[in-house]
Amino acid sequence: VRKILLVVAVVVLYVLHQDIWFWRSSYLVFGFIPIGLFYQGMFSVAAALLMWLLVTYAWPSHLEQEVEETKSREDLAR
Amino acid sequence: LIPAIVVFLYLAAVLYIGIFAFRRARGKEEAEDYFLASRSLGPFVFLFSLFGTNMTAFAILGSSGHAFNNGIVTFGLMASSSGLVIPLTIFLIGTRVWALGKKYGFMTPVQMFRDRWECSHIGTVIFVVQAVLLVPYIIIGIMGGGTTLYTISNGLVPFWFGGAIVALVVMSYVFFGGMRGTAWVNTFQTVLFLCFGAIALIVIGVGMGGFRSAATAIQASPMASLLTRERISPYYFFSYTFIPLSAIAFPHILIFCLTARKMAQFKKTVIFYPICILAIWLPCVFLGVMANRVTDVPEIRAKQEARRVLATQGKNMEPEKRDELREQSAGDDVIMLLLHRYAPLWLAGLLGAGIMAAVMASDSQILALSTMFTEDVFAFYGGKARFGEHVQVQTGRIFIILITIFAYAVALRAPETIFELAIQYAFSGYASLSPLLVAALFWKGSTKWGALAVTLWTALTVIAVAILQAVVPAPAPGPATVLWAPGGVEMLSRTPGGTAVFGFMPVVPMVIVSALLMIVVSLVTQKPRETTLAKYFGGRK
Numbered sequence: 257v258r259k260i261l262l263v264v265a266v267v268v269l270y271v272l273h274q275d276i277w278f279w280r281s282s283y284l285v286f287g288f289i290p291i292g293l294f295y296q297g298m299f300s301v302a303a304a305l306l307m308w309l310l311v312t313y314a315w316p317s318h319l320e321q322e323v324e325e326t327k328s329r330e331d332l333a334r
Numbered sequence: 335l336i337p338a339i340v341v342f343l344y345l346a347a348v349l350y351i352g353i354f355a356f357r358r359a360r361g362k363e364e365a366e367d368y369f370l371a372s373r374s375l376g377p378f379v380f381l382f383s384l385f386g387t388n389m390t391a392f393a394i395l396g397s398s399g400h401a402f403n404n405g406i407v408t409f410g411l412m413a414s415s416s417g418l419v420i421p422l423t424i425f426l427i428g429t430r431v432w433a434l435g436k437k438y439g440f441m442t443p444v445q446m447f448r449d450r451w452e453c454s455h456i457g458t459v460i461f462v463v464q465a466v467l468l469v470p471y472i473i474i475g476i477m478g479g480g481t482t483l484y485t486i487s488n489g490l491v492p493f494w495f496g497g498a499i500v501a502l503v504v505m506s507y508v509f510f511g512g513m514r515g516t517a518w519v520n521t522f523q524t525v526l527f528l529c530f531g532a533i534a535l536i537v538i539g540v541g542m543g544g545f546r547s548a549a550t551a552i553q554a555s556p557m558a559s560l561l562t563r564e565r566i567s568p569y570y571f572f573s574y575t576f577i578p579l580s581a582i583a584f585p586h587i588l589i590f591c592l593t594a595r596k597m598a599q600f601k602k603t604v605i606f607y608p609i610c611i612l613a614i615w616l617p618c619v620f621l622g623v624m625a626n627r628v629t630d631v632p633e634i635r636a637k638q639e640a641r642r643v644l645a646t647q648g649k650n651m652e653p654e655k656r657d658e659l660r661e662q663s664a665g666d667d668v669i670m671l672l673l674h675r676y677a678p679l680w681l682a683g684l685l686g687a688g689i690m691a692a693v694m695a696s697d698s699q700i701l702a703l704s705t706m707f708t709e710d711v712f713a714f715y716g717g718k719a720r721f722g723e724h725v726q727v728q729t730g731r732i733f734i735i736l737i738t739i740f741a742y743a744v745a746l747r748a749p750e751t752i753f754e755l756a757i758q759y760a761f762s763g764y765a766s767l768s769p770l771l772v773a774a775l776f777w778k779g780s781t782k783w784g785a786l787a788v789t790l791w792t793a794l795t796v797i798a799v800a801i802l803q804a805v806v807p808a809p810a811p812g813p814a815t816v817l818w819a820p821g822g823v824e825m826l827s828r829t830p831g832g833t834a835v836f837g838f839m840p841v842v843p844m845v846i847v848s849a850l851l852m853i854v855v856s857l858v859t860q861k862p863r864e865t866t867l868a869k870y871f872g873g874r875k
Contacts, residue, residue, distance in 0.1 A: 270418065270575070273415055273575065274571065274572060279563050279568070284561070287549070288550075289549075289620070290549070290562070290623075292561070293616070296409050296410040297616055299417075300413070300414050300417040300609065300611060301608070303608040304417075304606065304607075306418075307422075307604045307607070310604070311425070311604055311605055315601070319432075319433035322872075323433050323436045323437055323597070326436075327436075
C-alpha cells in the first residue's frame with residue numbers, strides 16, 4: 257500500500273507540473289514574483305519533499321545487501 | 335579588465351585542483367582509479383559533483399537568455415520538470431547501476447549492456463551513438479567559455495581565444511586529475527555557482543531600484559506576456575517533461591553514479607537535487623525576464639529591437655535575414671550585461687567566475703567519452719590485454735586531448751545558440767535512449783535486438799530532425815509552417831524554435847516509439863540465457 261501511495265504521489269506531482277490554471281495570469285505574488293514562476297518554485301520544494309518520502313519509505317536496501325553479500329563471497333574465495 | 339583577471343585567477347584555481355588530484359593519485363595507474371576515482375567519492379562531493387556535472391552553460395546563460403525572450407515559462411520547461419524527473423531516475427536507475435557496477439566491475443553503460451544482453455558489436459553501435467550525441471555537450475562548454483570571457487573582458491578577449499583558454503584549462507585538469515580531479519573541480523564549481531544566483535539577484539535587484547517597480551512596469555507594458563506562459567503552447571510545455579529523461583541516459587551521469595563509495599550517498603543527492611535546481615535556475619530566469627525593463631544598456635535594447643522586427647516583419651523576410659535577427663535577439667549574454675551594468679567591478683569578476691563554473695561543466699563529458707573509448711573500444715577489442723592497464727590510461731589521456739581539439743574546432747564554426755544546439759540533438763537523443771536502461775534493469779524479456787532497434791531509431795530520428803531543420807528554414811514568430819497534414823491533421827510542422835510532430839516536440843514520439851520498439855522487437859527475438867538473467871534479476875519472475 258505504501259508503494260502504491262508513493263506511485264500515486266509521483267503521478268499527481270507530474271500532473272500538477274502542467275499547471276494550466278495559471279497559464280495566462282500575470283498576477284505578481286508579493287508584488288514582484290509572477291504567479292507562474294512562484295508556483296513552479298513551490299513545485300520544486302514539493303518535489304524535494306516527495307524525494308524525501310521515497311528515500312525514507314521505498315529505499316532499495318536489498319541492493320546494498322546484495323553488494324555486501326557478493327563482496328563477502330569474494331573475500332571468502334580469496 | 336579587473337573582472338577578467340578575477341576569472342583568470344579562478345581558472346588557475348581549478349587547474350591547481352586538477353593537478354592536486356593528480357598528485358594525490360600518484361603511483362596509481364589503474365583504470366578504475368583514473369576513470370572512477372576508485373569508486374570512493376563521499377556524500378558531499380558526490381551530491382555537488384553530480385549536480386554540477388548536469389549543469390552546463392545553459393543553466394545560467396541559456397536559461398536567462400531563453401527567459402529574456404520567452405518569459406517565466408523557462409523555469410517550468412526545464413528546471414522544475416528536471417527537479418522531479420532527474421532525482422526520480424537517479425533513485426530508480428542510478429542506485430541499481432551503482433549496485434551492478436560494484437558487483438560486476440562495470441565502468442561504462444555499454445559494458446553493462448553487453449553483459450546484460452550478451453552482445454558485442456551491438457554494444458559498439460550503442461557506444462558510437464552515445465559518443466556522437468555527447469560531443470555537442472562538450473561544444474556548448476567551449477562556446478559558453480568563449481562568450482563569457484568575451485563579455486567579461488568587454489571584448490578584449492576574443493571569442494576564439496576565450497574558448498581556447500577554457501578548452502585548455504578543462505583539458506588539463508581532466509588529463510591530470512581524471513575522475514577525482516573532475517569531481518573536486520565540479521564540487522568547487524557547484525558551490526560557486528549556487529552562490530552566484532543569490533548574489534546576482536541581490537546586486538542586480540538593488541541596482542535596478544528593486545524588482546517591484548520593474549515587474550509592475552512589465553505587467554503594464556506590451557511585454558506582459560513574459561510574466562505568463564502565453565508564448566509557449568501547452569503541448570510544447572508537456573513535451574519538455576520528456577527532456578529530463580535524458581539526464582540518466584547521459585554516459586557521464588551514469589558513470590558518475592558508479593563513483594559513490596556507498597549507496598546511502600544517493601539519498602542526499604536525490605532529496606536535495608530539486609532544491610539545488612531551484613537555487614540556480616529561479617534567479618537566472620527571473621533576472622532574464624527583468625532584463626527587459628533595463629532601458630539604459632544599448633546591447634539589451636538592440637536585442638529587443640531585433641525581436642520586435644522579427645515579430646512584426648519576419649514573415650516577409652528572407653530566411654537568412656530571419657536567422658540573423660534571431661541571432662541578434664538571442665539573450666545568452668544578457669545576465670553578463672546586467673552584471674556589467676549593476677555590479678561593482680570586483681564583484682562582476684567574482685560573479686563572472688561563478689558563470690565560468692557553470693560554463694565549464696563539459697569536463698565530465700570529456701572524461702566520460704575517454705572512459706567509454708578506452709573501456710568499450712580499446713579494452714573490449716583486446717588493447718588492455720595486449721598492452722596493459724598503464725597504456726589504457728595513457729590512451730584515455732591522449733583521447734582527452736584529441737576530443738577537446740575537435741570540439742574547439744567545431745565551436746568556432748557552430749552558428750546556433752547554446753540553448754538550441756543542446757536541446758535539439760543531445761537531449762532529445764539521450765531521452766530516446768532512456769528505454770535501454772529501463773529495459774535492461776527492469777524487464778527480463780528485453781533482448782539485444784530490441785536494444786539495437788532503439789539505438790538505430792534514435793540515430794535515425796536525430797539525423798532526420800537535423801536534416802529537416804537544415805533544409806526547411808524556421809518561420810517567423812507566430813504560426814508554424816505545416817509540412818505534412820494527411821487528412822487535415824497537422825502531423826509535421828516547422829516551428830520558429832524547431833520541429834513539431836502533432837504539435838509536440840520530436841522528443842515525445844522519439845521516446846514513445848523507442849519504448850514500443852524495445853517491447854515489440856524483444857518479444858519476437860531470443861532472450862539471454864537464464865544464467866545471465868539470474869545475475870540481474872536473481873529469482874525474480
